[in-house]
Amino acid sequence: MREKFGLxxxxxxQKEIIESAIAGKDxxxxxxxxxxxxxxxxxxxxxTGRIVLxxxxxxxxxxxxxxxxxxxxxxxxxxSTQTVEESRAVLDELCANESGNLLFVSPEKLSTHLFRQFxxxxxxxxxxxxxxxxxxxxxxxxxxxxxxxxxxxxVLPVAPIMALTASATPIVVNDMIKKLGMRDPDRHIHGFxxxxxxxxxxxxxxxxxxxxxxxxxxxxVNTGRIIIYCGTRKDAQEICSRLPCSExxxxxLSPEERTRVQESFSxxxxxxxxxxxxxxxxxxxxxxxLVIHYRMPSSIDALYQxxxxxxxxGRPAQCIMLYSSRDKGLHSHFIHRGPEKDHSLEKRMAWxxxxxxxxxxxxxxxxxxxxILQYYRDTHQIQRCNHCDICSPTGSLQSNIAPLxxxxxxxxxxxxxxLRKWRTETSRRLQKPPYMIITDKTIHDIVQKxxxxxxxxxxxxxLGPHKIRLFGQDILTIISAT
Ligand SMILES: [Zn+2]
Numbered sequence: 284m285r286e287k288f289g290l291x292x293x294x295x296x297q298k299e300i301i302e303s304a305i306a307g308k309d310x311x312x313x314x315x316x317x318x319x320x321x322x323x324x325x326x327x328x329x330x331t332g333r334i335v336l337x338x339x340x341x342x343x344x345x346x347x348x349x350x351x352x353x354x355x356x357x358x359x360x361x362x363s364t365q366t367v368e369e370s371r372a373v374l375d376e377l378c379a380n381e382s383g384n385l386l387f388v389s390p391e392k393l394s395t396h397l398f399r400q401f402x403x404x405x406x407x408x409x410x411x412x413x414x415x416x417x418x419x420x421x422x423x424x425x426x427x428x429x430x431x432x433x434x435x436x437x438v439l440p441v442a443p444i445m446a447l448t449a450s451a452t453p454i455v456v457n458d459m460i461k462k463l464g465m466r467d468p469d470r471h472i473h474g475f476x477x478x479x480x481x482x483x484x485x486x487x488x489x490x491x492x493x494x495x496x497x498x499x500x501x502x503x504v505n506t507g508r509i510i511i512y513c514g515t516r517k518d519a520q521e522i523c524s525r526l527p528c529s530e531x532x533x534x535x536l537s538p539e540e541r542t543r544v545q546e547s548f549s550x551x552x553x554x555x556x557x558x559x560x561x562x563x564x565x566x567x568x569x570x571x572x573l574v575i576h577y578r579m580p581s582s583i584d585a586l587y588q589x590x591x592x593x594x595x596x597g598r599p600a601q602c603i604m605l606y607s608s609r610d611k612g613l614h615s616h617f618i619h620r621g622p623e624k625d626h627s628l629e630k631r632m633a634w635x636x637x638x639x640x641x642x643x644x645x646x647x648x649x650x651x652x653x654x655i656l657q658y659y660r661d662t663h664q665i666q667r668c669n670h671c672d673i674c675s676p677t678g679s680l681q682s683n684i685a686p687l688x689x690x691x692x693x694x695x696x697x698x699x700x701x702l703r704k705w706r707t708e709t710s711r712r713l714q715k716p717p718y719m720i721i722t723d724k725t726i727h728d729i730v731q732k733x734x735x736x737x738x739x740x741x742x743x744x745x746l747g748p749h750k751i752r753l754f755g756q757d758i759l760t761i762i763s764a765t
Contacts, residue, residue: 294319296473303469309444315474316449324411328383333408337387340414345387360387390428415446419458433464452584475661479594482651483603483672483679493605499684507572509555514578522557524722529555532562569596579610582636606644650674698765702726
């Protein structure tokens with residue numbers, strides 16, 4: 284280890300994965316990104332002195348891997364973009380080597396007749412499927428080329444298969460085993476425990492209660508950044524319109540606008556982002572201290588992934604899901620109404636996922652971290668974490684918000700009431716959602732500034748020339764009449 288790789292010890296999970304492969308067993312290894320997946324097969328090449336065949340989805344990825352490892356052990360790659368001569372040169376070099384080495388290959392190349400004829404002659408000790416979740420159509424980046432990988436077993440019946448990935452839900456793991464034709468594989472699943480995150484779920488009777496919770500949470504968590512995940516674009520816009528210093532993000536925005544919002548959040552110009560699940564892929568912001576789910580997502584997978592954006596810097600962060608029975612109803616409705624047949628695999632899968640997250644939401648006794656570790660069948664299991672609302676209720680945001688008594692003075696103000704009443708009527712008349720007429724932020728600013736002329740309306744937040752032309756006179760009339 285030390286001599287070849289300059290490392291003193293294995294990281295969490297690596298040793299177990301390697302031991303299974305050495306014992307000649309098929310093995311599934313799930314390690315978090317940066318958890319050192321590639322060391323598992325590199326080590327095997329050195330240990331066995333044989334060729335390790337690595338199937339990898341992206342040519343760029345293979346090239347990087349080969350370049351990164353060549354100073355330690357011989358490695359080459361084959362892809363369908365190479366000429367026959369180039370491929371032959373790679374293979375000749377491998378055959379000339381006495382020691383173990385790595386041969387990376389793309390799934391397309393793997394299915395060619397010529398390649399299959401050739402690898403029969405090679406001394407291949409292990410087949411590695413990297414990014415193995417791509418084999419499953421339930422994963423997020425399904426690759427049709429991966430569907431044929433299993434037939435490699437006809438050519439290489441003895442070599443064990445090592446399937447590696449950073450992300451695999453229980454459904455995807457089962458699919459991987461089936462699609463790759465794995466034989467009773469050992470499973471080593473690591474990294475789903477996030478010890479710096481406090482998980483919490485609050486049952487709310489309606490959206491008004493959820494809104495109060497959001498206000499309270501935002502007030503309590505006054506450092507770092509905050510993401511509020513909403514189920515719909517409309518919810519995202521509406522919550523944003525009521526929250527000062529926030530922006531919204533969803534797939535309905537133009538690409539330019541999305542980039543602008545993302546940059547303004549990443550560069551900390553805006554502290555709170557109200558978003559749909561369109562936000563987050565590839566985002567790595569260190570100091571997100573709070574993630575709120577305004578509605579329950581459709582699966583633990585979505586919830587876990589979105590909560591996981593909190594506390595990337597390793598410092599404590601809170602994740603709170605606001606749950607109402609209406610959320611459950613909405614998701615059930617979508618599944619019922621979905622185009623798939625009632626007993627289709629898709630539908631059963633959707634019900635399985637929904638039931639799992641409902642159980643999580645309605646749980647009153649089991650530690651939330653332990654529920655998630657069990658769901659992913661993480662090798663690391665716990666009974667109590669002491670940082671979720673079940674194990675340690677005093678740390679919960681809810682228990683800290685209650686004494687604050689969320690204030691509702693502004694809504695009792697007659698001017699606020701009259702403006703809202705007018706907004707409701709206008710939104711019905713124009714058939715537009717209320718926040719498109721004026722937002723709550725605008726209403727509060729009007730109450731503060733009490734403008735008395737068309738000119739002074741220009742200083743109110745959210746009132747541009749267009750809105751003033753449309754609604755200015757109405758607003759002034761309401762102010763003077765109240
Ligand atoms: Zn717990």
